[in-house]
Every structure is written in structure tokens, then in C-alpha cells.
Amino acid sequence: MGMITEEEKIKTRKKILEASKKMFVEKGFEKTNLRNIAGEIGIGVSTIYGYFSSKQEIFIATFFSDLKKMDDVDYGIRSMDYGSLNLDNLSELLTFLFMFHFEEINKLDKDILKQFYCSFYLAEEIKEKEKTIASWEEGLKKKIMEILKNCEENNVFLLPINLGEATEVIYIIYESQIEDYIMKKSLTKENSRIKIKRLIKLFLLGKVKVKTSYDEFMKMFNKLDSN
Amino acid sequence: MGMITEEEKIKTRKKILEASKKMFVEKGFEKTNLRNIAGEIGIGVSTIYGYFSSKQEIFIATFFSDLKKMDDVDYGIRSMDYGSLNLDNLSELLTFLFMFHFEEINKLDKDILKQFYCSFYLAEEIKEKEKTIASWEEGLKKKIMEILKNCEENNVFLLPINLGEATEVIYIIYESQIEDYIMKKSLTKENSRIKIKRLIKLFLLGKVKVKTSYDEFMKMFNKLDSN
Known part of the structure; x- marks a missing residue:
């Protein structure tokens, strides 16, 4: 042996x-x-x-084995020109971030997802569960936070904002739409994308400037011109 | 016979x-x-x-038989002085509205609620489900909408807002906290109340005036004085 x-x-x-x-x-x-x-x-x-201690534990581990990899993807968040962000394109960026993560979930059939959703809630003592959900959720929240922090540093916000709470509201919006998507057969990915963008935009309304300022516009214009 | x-x-x-x-x-x-x-x-x-066609259908009907009654409660929404609302007390009002509805859910044990949550998602063809959830959710959304509409008519908002979407975001905030409350054993009702108020306040930040204006203050002051 x-x-x-x-x-x-x-x-x-x-x-x-x-x-x-x-x-x-x-x-x-x-x-x-x-x-x-x-x-x-x-x-x-x-x-x-x-x-593994049960079928449920395997199910959850299976489901999340793909999702863990997302942590290292940059999506161009770091190299972005934050000065030129306004209400519309910041909402777009945060929607894009979600769609990117959503792709991974979306590989599975809706019925499988639904089953997962429920087995997940019923599972009491699954170590794997805690680790993986936490990993996916925290990974996504970290990205949201990174974007919001860059926005703050580049004066995109019109007033001081608690970034942790803002991250949470944006994540809640994502989550509600994942749930809707999974539970309602007729909803498409595109429905979710549009809805998420609208809700995020509404959340940011009043907190972010609506139009790009003249200076930033000229900066962008000069950049285009020099290419 | x-x-x-x-x-x-x-x-x-x-x-x-x-x-x-x-x-x-x-x-x-x-x-x-x-x-x-x-x-x-x-x-x-x-x-x-x-x-009833199944145990699940009875379970759901049982759970919601109480919740249906909430529709007719006014909570003083109609008689309120909307002119004097600002960021803080509007958030308080919307939190109070939630806590009032939440009381009904909270009568049940957390484990029962958890079970309900899952059986609800798994249930495919339950007529009762659609009717009752829709009734509770729509009832609550109608109240949120009524408050927001009164706010709009009394110039509480600093900018034009899509009231339907705003209702949805506030409802999503409620929902996320119900879920957290049910799923996390350590969370108390008071934890949920505080969290909901903070998130709603953040959502309204930039959309609603922070302080009561001088005119409104004087109006309130005169009211107190004449009593």
C-alpha cells in the first residue's frame, strides 16, 4: 500500500x-x-x-470551482481614465463589471442554478459553501470598491460617500437581478443588463456629475487628436 | 349526503x-x-x-395568510407633513414602513422562515405562491411609491426621479436585509433596522435636501408655538 x-x-x-x-x-x-x-x-x-461530506457539498464546490478564478482579472479597471467618468459611463462600467462575473454563473442551466440556490440556503454546515460564496462575493465587492475608490480620488463624486456602503448597495442591486434572472424563466441576460444599469444609474444620480466637464472633454479630445 | x-x-x-x-x-x-x-x-x-395540491402549497398559504392584511394600514403616511422631510427623516420613515411589514414575517421562527424561503423557490406551480407573494410585495411597493409621490409633490427631491425605479431600489434594500436576517442566526431585528436606514439614506443622498429649510423650520416652530 x-x-x-x-x-x-x-x-x-x-x-x-x-x-x-x-x-x-x-x-x-x-x-x-x-x-x-x-x-x-x-x-x-x-x-x-x-x-466531501455530502452530495450537497460537492454540488456547491462544483458550482464555485469556476468562479474562484475571477479574482485576478483586471478588466482595465486600473488603467481607466477616471477623470472622464460621469453618471452614464460610470453606470456602464459597473454594469460591465457585473456582466463579466455573471458570464461564469450563466454557463449553467437555469434549472441547475435554481437547484443550487435552494440547496445552498438549506445547507447548514458546509465549509466549502462559506469559503466559495465568500470568495466570489468578496472578489466582486473588491472590484466595485476599487472602482469607487478611484472615482473618489478623481473627484467623480459630488459629495462625500461611504464607499463600503455604496459597494454594498451596488452589490445588492446585482444580487437582486441574479435572483430575478434565475427565478424567472422569461428573463434574458440582456434584460438583466439593462435593468442593472438603470438601477445603478438611479443610485448614483445626484452623487456623480451628469456631464463630462469642459476640461475633461478637451483632454479626451486632445488625446484623440494626437493619435 | x-x-x-x-x-x-x-x-x-x-x-x-x-x-x-x-x-x-x-x-x-x-x-x-x-x-x-x-x-x-x-x-x-x-x-x-x-x-390544496401539496404540503408545500399549504405551507406557503399558511405563511402568507397573515401578511395579506397589511394592505389597508395607513401608518400615518397620508397625514404626514411632507414639506418638512429631509434626508434623515425620510430615511427614517421608509425604515419604519419596512419594520412595520417586517413584524409580520418576524412572528415565525428563523428556521421555519428559512425552510419557507427554500420551499418557495423550489415550488414551480403553486398558484397560492404567486398570489400571496405578489400581494405582499405589491402592497409594500405601493406604500413606498405613495411616500415617494408625496415627496415629489412637496419638492422634497432635488432632481427629477423615476419613482417606479426608486421604489424598486428601496424594495431591493428591504429584501436583501430580510434575506440576511433569515439566513444569519446572529442578526437581530435591530441590526436589520439600522442597516436598512443607513442604506436607504445613502441611496437618497444627493437626491434629497439634507436640512430642513428655514421656511419649513419656521412653519414647524410656529405650529409648536400655537399649541
């Missing part, structure tokens, strides 16, 4: 997640069981228990 | 709901079944099916 190395463990965990994901998508959550998954990759059910 | 009158039907339906509510609260959703409920009021299970 050989020792199982750390590397082999990571490999097996990945195999379990891949096989499970395939089955959840093909058969749905209800009809998938640990025996199927174990059979698919030629291991025993007891081996799976070495990695 | 006698005919069942409309009146008797309403009575039986009410009896089923009352017995079910008691059982859901005592035993939880999982351990309650239609046989228990039928036994409790001395009818056959098949009779229950004449009123």
Missing part, C-alpha cells in the same frame, strides 16, 4: 468535481448520487467521503 | 391552515405530513386535496 501524496489528493479532488459537474448538468441534482460519481471515475464511494 | 356550501368551504380551508400552521411551528416542515394535519381536524386526507 503506497502513501497518497498531496499531489494525488488534489488530482482526485479535481476528478470528483469534474465527474460530478458533468452528472449534475446531465441528470440534475436529484438523480445524481455518490455511487454514480464514484463509478464514473472508478473509485469507491468511501474515497469520495475522504474529500 | 348534503351539499357543501361556499361558507363551509371557507371554514374548512381556514381549519386546515390553522392546524397546519400549528404543526409546522411545532414539528417543522419535514416532519409534518398531510395525514397528521387531516387527523388533527378529523377529516380525510382526500378532503385536504380538495383545497
Whole structure:
């Protein structure tokens, strides 16, 4: 009997997640069981228990394995010309940020997402859950915060704003639209995009200048001219 | 065999709901079944099916039977002096409106609420669901809208605002805090109240005057003086 190395463990965990994901998508959550998954990759059910404590835990880990990668993407947030931002294009930017993250969620079928949503709420003691949701949510909030901070430093806001709370309201707007999207069959991605932009714009209304100032306009104009 | 009158039907339906509510609260959703409920009021299970198609449908109907009554409450919204509203007391008013509705939800145990939340999302074809959620949500939105409309007519807003969308953002803020309250054991009602007021205030920041104007102050002052 050989020792199982750390590397082999990571490999097996990945195999379990891949096989499970395939089955959840093909058969749905209800009809998938640990025996199927174990059979698919030629291991025993007891081996799976070495990695996950339940089907629900695997489901959640599967779902979030993609989402974790988003943290390092920059989306051009850092190199942007914040001085030229106004109500409309800041709302656009924050909507774009959301759509980018949303793509990952959107890879899954709506019914699978719905199932996930509920199993997630019902799951009490899932360590994986806390880590992954926190990771996705915090990752997205960090990006929102980064944008808002840059806005503050570039005098985009007309008045002092609590950036943490502003991040939260924007995140709440995102979240409400994800939920609507998942729960209402007829809603498309484009519906969600339009709605999110409108609500974010309304939130920022009165806090951000509506038009680009003459100076900033000239700066942009000169930039275009010199190209 | 006698005919069942409309009146008797309403009575039986009410009896089923009352017995079910008691059982859901005592035993939880999982351990309650239609046989228990039928036994409790001395009818056959098949009779229950004449009123509800599943345990889930009863659960949802039970939960919302209280919430429907809120529609007619005024909370003093109509008689309020809108001219004297500013950022702080308008946020307070909108928070109060929420807390009033929240009381109804808060009568139930958090675990029951959590169960409800999930069974609600999973339920596909429940007529009762659509009617009751719509009724509660729309009732609350109507009140928010009424407050905002009064604000608009009394020049509380500094700029033109889409009242429908503003209602939606405020409702989303409410909703996010209900969800947090239900899902996080440690959160108290008071935590939710404070958070909601802060987020609503941030939303209104830049859209509503911060201080009461001198004229309005004098009007209030004179009112106090003449009493």
C-alpha cells in the first residue's frame, strides 16, 4: 500500500468535481448520487467521503470551482481614465463589471442554478459553501470598491460617500437581478443588463456629475487628436 | 349526503391552515405530513386535496395568510407633513414602513422562515405562491411609491426621479436585509433596522435636501408655538 501524496489528493479532488459537474448538468441534482460519481471515475464511494461530506457539498464546490478564478482579472479597471467618468459611463462600467462575473454563473442551466440556490440556503454546515460564496462575493465587492475608490480620488463624486456602503448597495442591486434572472424563466441576460444599469444609474444620480466637464472633454479630445 | 356550501368551504380551508400552521411551528416542515394535519381536524386526507395540491402549497398559504392584511394600514403616511422631510427623516420613515411589514414575517421562527424561503423557490406551480407573494410585495411597493409621490409633490427631491425605479431600489434594500436576517442566526431585528436606514439614506443622498429649510423650520416652530 503506497502513501497518497498531496499531489494525488488534489488530482482526485479535481476528478470528483469534474465527474460530478458533468452528472449534475446531465441528470440534475436529484438523480445524481455518490455511487454514480464514484463509478464514473472508478473509485469507491468511501474515497469520495475522504474529500466531501455530502452530495450537497460537492454540488456547491462544483458550482464555485469556476468562479474562484475571477479574482485576478483586471478588466482595465486600473488603467481607466477616471477623470472622464460621469453618471452614464460610470453606470456602464459597473454594469460591465457585473456582466463579466455573471458570464461564469450563466454557463449553467437555469434549472441547475435554481437547484443550487435552494440547496445552498438549506445547507447548514458546509465549509466549502462559506469559503466559495465568500470568495466570489468578496472578489466582486473588491472590484466595485476599487472602482469607487478611484472615482473618489478623481473627484467623480459630488459629495462625500461611504464607499463600503455604496459597494454594498451596488452589490445588492446585482444580487437582486441574479435572483430575478434565475427565478424567472422569461428573463434574458440582456434584460438583466439593462435593468442593472438603470438601477445603478438611479443610485448614483445626484452623487456623480451628469456631464463630462469642459476640461475633461478637451483632454479626451486632445488625446484623440494626437493619435 | 348534503351539499357543501361556499361558507363551509371557507371554514374548512381556514381549519386546515390553522392546524397546519400549528404543526409546522411545532414539528417543522419535514416532519409534518398531510395525514397528521387531516387527523388533527378529523377529516380525510382526500378532503385536504380538495383545497390544496401539496404540503408545500399549504405551507406557503399558511405563511402568507397573515401578511395579506397589511394592505389597508395607513401608518400615518397620508397625514404626514411632507414639506418638512429631509434626508434623515425620510430615511427614517421608509425604515419604519419596512419594520412595520417586517413584524409580520418576524412572528415565525428563523428556521421555519428559512425552510419557507427554500420551499418557495423550489415550488414551480403553486398558484397560492404567486398570489400571496405578489400581494405582499405589491402592497409594500405601493406604500413606498405613495411616500415617494408625496415627496415629489412637496419638492422634497432635488432632481427629477423615476419613482417606479426608486421604489424598486428601496424594495431591493428591504429584501436583501430580510434575506440576511433569515439566513444569519446572529442578526437581530435591530441590526436589520439600522442597516436598512443607513442604506436607504445613502441611496437618497444627493437626491434629497439634507436640512430642513428655514421656511419649513419656521412653519414647524410656529405650529409648536400655537399649541
